[in-house]
Amino acid sequence: MMVASLQVIVDGLSIGSTYALLALGLSLVFSVMGFVNFAYGSLIVWAGYAIAVTDSVGAPYALTILVMVVFTVVLSIAMGRFAFRPFITAPPATLLLTSFGVALALQAVAIFVFGEAPRHVPTPPVLIESVSVGGVRISLLQILALGLSVIVLVALNLLIQRTTFGIEIRAAAEDSKAAQLMGVRPPKVLLVVFAISGVVAAVVAFVWFARIGTVDPRADLTPTLKAFIAVVLGGLGTIRGPVIGGLLLGLFESVLASFLTTNLLAFQSAFAFGLVILVLILRPQGVAGRVVELAK
Amino acid sequence: MGSPAAGRTSPAPALSALGIEKRFAGVTALDGVDIEVGQGETLGLLGPNGSGKTTLVNCVSGVVRPNAGRVLIDGIEIGHLSRDRRARAGLIRTYQNLRLFTDLTVAENIEVGLLAQRGRPREQRRNLVRRSLAEQGLEDVARLPVSELPYGAQKRVEVARALVSEPKVLLLDEPGAGLGSSETELLSEALRSARSRFSCAMLMIDHNVNLIMGLSDRIVVLSDGKVLRSGTPAEIAGDPEVISVYLGQVPQKLPR
Ligand SMILES: Nc1ncnc2c1ncn2[C@@H]1O[C@H](COP(=O)(O)OP(=O)(O)OP(=O)(O)O)[C@@H](O)[C@H]1O
Ligand SMILES: [Mg+2]
Numbered sequence: 001m002m003v004a005s006l007q008v009i010v011d012g013l014s015i016g017s018t019y020a021l022l023a024l025g026l027s028l029v030f031s032v033m034g035f036v037n038f039a040y041g042s043l044i045v046w047a048g049y050a051i052a053v054t055d056s057v058g059a060p061y062a063l064t065i066l067v068m069v070v071f072t073v074v075l076s077i078a079m080g081r082f083a084f085r086p087f088i089t090a091p092p093a094t095l096l097l098t099s100f101g102v103a104l105a106l107q108a109v110a111i112f113v114f115g116e117a118p119r120h121v122p123t124p125p126v127l128i129e130s131v132s133v134g135g136v137r138i139s140l141l142q143i144l145a146l147g148l149s150v151i152v153l154v155a156l157n158l159l160i161q162r163t164t165f166g167i168e169i170r171a172a173a174e175d176s177k178a179a180q181l182m183g184v185r186p187p188k189v190l191l192v193v194f195a196i197s198g199v200v201a202a203v204v205a206f207v208w209f210a211r212i213g214t215v216d217p218r219a220d221l222t223p224t225l226k227a228f229i230a231v232v233l234g235g236l237g238t239i240r241g242p243v244i245g246g247l248l249l250g251l252f253e254s255v256l257a258s259f260l261t262t263n264l265l266a267f268q269s270a271f272a273f274g275l276v277i278l279v280l281i282l283r284p285q286g287v288a289g290r291v292v293e294l295a296k
Numbered sequence: 297m298g299s300p301a302a303g304r305t306s307p308a309p310a311l312s313a314l315g316i317e318k319r320f321a322g323v324t325a326l327d328g329v330d331i332e333v334g335q336g337e338t339l340g341l342l343g344p345n346g347s348g349k350t351t352l353v354n355c356v357s358g359v360v361r362p363n364a365g366r367v368l369i370d371g372i373e374i375g376h377l378s379r380d381r382r383a384r385a386g387l388i389r390t391y392q393n394l395r396l397f398t399d400l401t402v403a404e405n406i407e408v409g410l411l412a413q414r415g416r417p418r419e420q421r422r423n424l425v426r427r428s429l430a431e432q433g434l435e436d437v438a439r440l441p442v443s444e445l446p447y448g449a450q451k452r453v454e455v456a457r458a459l460v461s462e463p464k465v466l467l468l469d470e471p472g473a474g475l476g477s478s479e480t481e482l483l484s485e486a487l488r489s490a491r492s493r494f495s496c497a498m499l500m501i502d503h504n505v506n507l508i509m510g511l512s513d514r515i516v517v518l519s520d521g522k523v524l525r526s527g528t529p530a531e532i533a534g535d536p537e538v539i540s541v542y543l544g545q546v547p548q549k550l551p552r
Contacts, residue, residue, distance in 0.1 A: 164407065164421070171397050171408045178395045181357060183383035183412025
């Protein structure tokens with residue numbers, strides 16, 4: 001029993017840490033621009049294709065990951081530059097709709113280029129082989145997922161809290177018009193934020209596809225939804241919120257997976273949404289969030 | 297008119313706003329206002345509530361676009377520039393209603409004031425922030441979220457944030473509003489010492505006539521979106537029309 005519950009916690013934390021990163025990438029853009037970027041999952045999907053395509057021309061795994069990271073960051077910056085920057089002064093609802101448009105467009109291009117069928121994304125076996133530590137099965141990938149999440153979190157926290165750049169981002173996030181009067185360039189801040197959220201997406205994509213092993217054009221929905229749920233659970237407006245939300249969601253899923261019978265497991269997402277509704281009713285600002293006011 | 301002609305003897309004014317007109321749906325807030333602030337000069341701007349003082353600052357800082365008129369810094373047209381480019385050109389303003397970043401600490405808020413100038417080394421930025429905190433007596437609260445400070449201290453943070461970059465042109469919209477007399481004295485002192493440390497043209501709005509009279513080299517009085525009078529503090533203080541238009545309404549505009 002002891003071991004079983006430890007296993008649930010290890011599994012939950014490792015998947016939860018990936019959700020936490022996903023949620024962080026989403027909430028970063030939200031806190032600066034005031035909209036939920038529904039095209040965020042498309043970044044993950046295209047990152048998957050970047051690995052698959054680089055692999056199909058015979059590149060070693062490490063190179064496929066390197067190419068994927070560069071590609072994802074560039075794609076994220078391009079998204080910010082061409083899809084969102086032109087609407088930088090528009091109300092958040094416009095940006096929200098734009099993000100739906102971008103998600104649909106990126107999906108359509110993926111279907112056109114790669115077809116509907118899933119593509120294989122390689123994973124070195126050493127990453128996913130589980131070893132038993134005192135009866136708890138754990139893979140190198142799970143450890144990497146946790147480790148990478150911690151590194152990204154610490155780095156991001158330092159960047160936001162300790163650097164001039166972080167001050168610029170936070171000032172622009174709170175009151176971009178006043179920040180402008182102090183010389184802050186919101187368009188530049190936007191691009192930097194998209195670049196950072198691209199790096200986070202690339203880290204997530206690495207872990208995500210190593211675990212799943214395939215990519216298809218409609219695979220953006222799951223990461224976007226997970227990020228969205230985690231953000232709602234944890235709350236917006238802080239770094240802490242999405243992280244706690246992501247970990248909670250991971251643990252919740254892991255607990256469900258250990259208790260539910262196979263035919264009930266199909267409804268795992270329904271349970272997750274049930275939890276979201278519950279949180280929204282009981283604590284609309286999330287478990288660890290603050291009340292966020294949208295700047296006009 | 298004010299083109300920086302070659303061979304001109306006196307330098308162009310630090311700030312000129314010429315023929316500024318601003319209309320809001322039915323209200324003419326500014327009706328052809330001309331003001332000039334010389335290099336290193338402090339210009340006081342007086343006028344009853346709604347006379348267009350804040351709107352003038354908004355037009356100059358780029359917060360609103362005037363319907364007509366030109367804005368120049370050192371004789372160079374800036375009317376087409378965005379707010380952030382004006383800030384980087386050395387034009388900094390404060391707000392009548394505090395507009396601090398409540399998520400940031402006191403020190404961070406002041407550091408935002410340095411964002412207009414890229415390329416200052418980190419060490420220098422730190423020293424500037426430190427000096428600015430000391431000047432305003434804010435060292436002890438430097439690490440606190442600015443929202444936890446009392447109003448008067450927040451007002452000092454706003455002034456510190458505006459002064460820290462040593463701007464070329466400073467627009468102060470009622471920096472003394474809501475301050476007690478000792479706090480007003482501190483403010484006056486801070487502005488004076490800033491002025492003596494770096495040459496800075498100031499356009500200062502306040503309803504506290506003593507504060508304005510004490511600091512200004514020259515005073516402009518606005519009324520109904522037009523310049524009613526312009527002159528030295530002594531001339532303005534003795535002008536019967538100013539007294540009737542502006543000072544005559546004293547009961548409504550005593551500092552809150
Ligand atoms: N954004 C706006 N929209 C509509 N009308 C405005 C706007 N800003 C100012 N006005 C109007 O323009 C006129 C001038 O206002 P302004 O704020 O410039 O006055 P002020 O001299 O700063 O007054 P106070 O001493 O009360 O601060 C007022 O009639 C005001 O109602
Ligand atoms: Mg005003």
